[in-house]
Amino acid sequence: MTNGIEKLALRPIGRRAALIGLAGVAGTLSMPWIARAQAETIRIGFPTPLTGPFAAEANDQVRSAQLAVKLANDKGGIAGRKVELLVRDDKLNAGEAATRTLELIEKDKVHAVVGALSSAVQLAVNEVTRARNMLYISISQSDTINETKDFSPYTFHEALNPTMTTAVVAKHSFKKGSKVAYLVADYAYGHEMLRGFRRAAKEIGAQTVSEILHPFGAADYSTFIPTILASGADILCICNFGRDQANSIKQAVDFGVKDQMKIVVPVLLHNQRLAVDPEVFEGVTGGANYYWGLEETVPSAKAFNDAFRAMYKGTIPTDYGAYGYTGVASLLMAIEKAGGTEPQKVIAALEALKYDIAKGEQSYRKCDHQSMQSVLVLESKAKSAMKSDADLFKIVAAEPASESVLRTCSELGFKS
Amino acid sequence: MSVIKNAELVPAPARRSFATLFSNVSRWRVPLSILALCILPWVLPSQALAVNVLIYGLVAVGYNLLFGYTGLLSFGHAAFFGAGAYATGIAIGAFGIHWFIAMLIGVLVSGLLATVMGVLAIRTRGIYFSMVTLALAQLVYYAALQASSWTGGENGLRGFTVSTLHLPGFSVNFLDPLVKYYAIMIVVAAALWFVSRVLNSPFGAVIEAIRENETRARACGYDVERTKLLSFILSGILCGLAGTLSAMHISIVPLDSLHYHTSGLIVMMTLLGGAGSFFGPFIGALAFLSMEDIFSLWTSNWQLIVGVIFILFVLYLPKGIWGTLISWGKSR
Numbered sequence: 117m118t119n120g121i122e123k124l125a126l127r128p129i130g131r132r133a134a135l136i137g138l139a140g141v142a143g144t145l146s147m148p149w150i151a152r153a154q155a156e157t158i159r160i161g162f163p164t165p166l167t168g169p170f171a172a173e174a175n176d177q178v179r180s181a182q183l184a185v186k187l188a189n190d191k192g193g194i195a196g197r198k199v200e201l202l203v204r205d206d207k208l209n210a211g212e213a214a215t216r217t218l219e220l221i222e223k224d225k226v227h228a229v230v231g232a233l234s235s236a237v238q239l240a241v242n243e244v245t246r247a248r249n250m251l252y253i254s255i256s257q258s259d260t261i262n263e264t265k266d267f268s269p270y271t272f273h274e275a276l277n278p279t280m281t282t283a284v285v286a287k288h289s290f291k292k293g294s295k296v297a298y299l300v301a302d303y304a305y306g307h308e309m310l311r312g313f314r315r316a317a318k319e320i321g322a323q324t325v326s327e328i329l330h331p332f333g334a335a336d337y338s339t340f341i342p343t344i345l346a347s348g349a350d351i352l353c354i355c356n357f358g359r360d361q362a363n364s365i366k367q368a369v370d371f372g373v374k375d376q377m378k379i380v381v382p383v384l385l386h387n388q389r390l391a392v393d394p395e396v397f398e399g400v401t402g403g404a405n406y407y408w409g410l411e412e413t414v415p416s417a418k419a420f421n422d423a424f425r426a427m428y429k430g431t432i433p434t435d436y437g438a439y440g441y442t443g444v445a446s447l448l449m450a451i452e453k454a455g456g457t458e459p460q461k462v463i464a465a466l467e468a469l470k471y472d473i474a475k476g477e478q479s480y481r482k483c484d485h486q487s488m489q490s491v492l493v494l495e496s497k498a499k500s501a502m503k504s505d506a507d508l509f510k511i512v513a514a515e516p517a518s519e520s521v522l523r524t525c526s527e528l529g530f531k532s
Numbered sequence: 533m534s535v536i537k538n539a540e541l542v543p544a545p546a547r548r549s550f551a552t553l554f555s556n557v558s559r560w561r562v563p564l565s566i567l568a569l570c571i572l573p574w575v576l577p578s579q580a581l582a583v584n585v586l587i588y589g590l591v592a593v594g595y596n597l598l599f600g601y602t603g604l605l606s607f608g609h610a611a612f613f614g615a616g617a618y619a620t621g622i623a624i625g626a627f628g629i630h631w632f633i634a635m636l637i638g639v640l641v642s643g644l645l646a647t648v649m650g651v652l653a654i655r656t657r658g659i660y661f662s663m664v665t666l667a668l669a670q671l672v673y674y675a676a677l678q679a680s681s682w683t684g685g686e687n688g689l690r691g692f693t694v695s696t697l698h699l700p701g702f703s704v705n706f707l708d709p710l711v712k713y714y715a716i717m718i719v720v721a722a723a724l725w726f727v728s729r730v731l732n733s734p735f736g737a738v739i740e741a742i743r744e745n746e747t748r749a750r751a752c753g754y755d756v757e758r759t760k761l762l763s764f765i766l767s768g769i770l771c772g773l774a775g776t777l778s779a780m781h782i783s784i785v786p787l788d789s790l791h792y793h794t795s796g797l798i799v800m801m802t803l804l805g806g807a808g809s810f811f812g813p814f815i816g817a818l819a820f821l822s823m824e825d826i827f828s829l830w831t832s833n834w835q836l837i838v839g840v841i842f843i844l845f846v847l848y849l850p851k852g853i854w855g856t857l858i859s860w861g862k863s864r
Binding site (some may be wrong): 210240243247260 | 690787
């Protein structure tokens, strides 16, 4: 064994072999320079929680984002340049997300970052990108990111925010004199949704009869339900996310909550509805940024669904998945308009952009960079009313894009 | 069997040289580790990862002082790591204090916290000690969650990015990854030198004596309680220092940094590298973070691979990476 290695090492190297070797090395070394001269690829970093409780939503985001990149490359790239998506697992951990974003910026030299799926994680990414003048499109619900303290001129918020979601959901489900009980996940998402509902309820004239906090990731809700049943409410508003949503609704229904009151959620999640039987969710009302059934009325939704079906064997995009598409596609549109990735030019292009790529007209508000967009109100269908396995919801209302459901710029602390 | 066979094949002088090699390595441990740290950012996939290795390496070294050398298994070291990070972040963000003073504040706060927790926890031993430290650390976690006007609560602490390090006479761009690495490395190197001195001092011998046989150490006239407390505080301060560096590095303090998962991570890194050895914890942090980084790029099922590797280590290399190397070297 060692003899063989020695023989190999001691074999004299011929002049030709050496020349060929040298030429090879020189060629490899000069490769990056040739590639760069051809027009650099546009690289977009995409940190998202591929592992952890939101993995289902995160994978949908990745698939939609990859669709946006594929469509751009198919038509010859953006401003003559190819587009590449660099997906990283942030493990739903803010510290991990910050490190991953640093890597994307410092090592992979990305031109922009899109992604994150939790208020805390997206604020961490925002903190890193803002210090380094890096473009960031955030695609997870948050009110905090709109406020002046966390504002970055380089950050745009493509997702809905709790204020607008709850304003629209409350408008279509609360009435004057309604008695509302709240069951709220005890972390940022739940708190922000509750704050939004309270604000909307006050304007409508609905009354709060009970507010119950439950821990994030709770498996057992049975202890909360007697209090809810005793509260005399006619609406139960459940403000939680991911698996918590399916678990809490299922247990509430088992205890007969639906006989006494209507269940309302801020965001009715496609994947969570799929996780349980249709009977459980039947009649539950909630908001959404996107539902594939929009294709009956909105042409861009039809185009998006068709492209998605073509790429992923007939499956349909989900609500949180659609953020991945609209986030990346709107960014690419702005880069195309700006003629390159120079941040200041892209910011100007994003601020001026009017885009209709999946759900009707959208645009970014100048002061806080919040995407003004339609908010859907959905109601979960009974099993008998479902035309197919994917026919989950009825669109109760599609509230068109409007600034009136947002907090005003001066309320957020921006000077006009 | 094969070890004996190999040993026969190696000529006698070579066998002796293995022993001298290992004694040389431990004599020159501080310069050697600094040398290794200097080349780290050039061999790892990214500088951000290299900085994390520095920070978690320091945490593990600090933790090892208590776990590996004094023999106390604490499950609450995230409290010191997080407290150092939060104190530094709040000092810079809310009060606009100079980064260097803010770091001192971070170390001081974690030292105070370690004193309080230490006084309460040292009275117990064994599994009870682990439980008490865990409970106290959870107390700190919930305090940080509730005091959201100071700590940012669930969203974490933000708004204290240090982009330039102002030093007397000159300033450096702290956003540059290499500058950041070497700036943090200087602090970590100083801390390593400090730990090496502590371990070589009579105090270092006493804590090892307590680990080996507490009753005998007491019979020899050593004040076991005070020594344990001092070791606990030193260990807390080192973790706090790592926390302040982490705050400077990622410019946020996530609430997770106080979570018991972080405490578990610290124990895991120390075990992986080899508890009770000088280099072990650092190598553990390096191995753990690199595995996570590289495997999660390949596949989203990276946890499976890391889990299997960890099980294999526990089964076949219970002394950890460095611990196994040392005993292998000595048997030569």
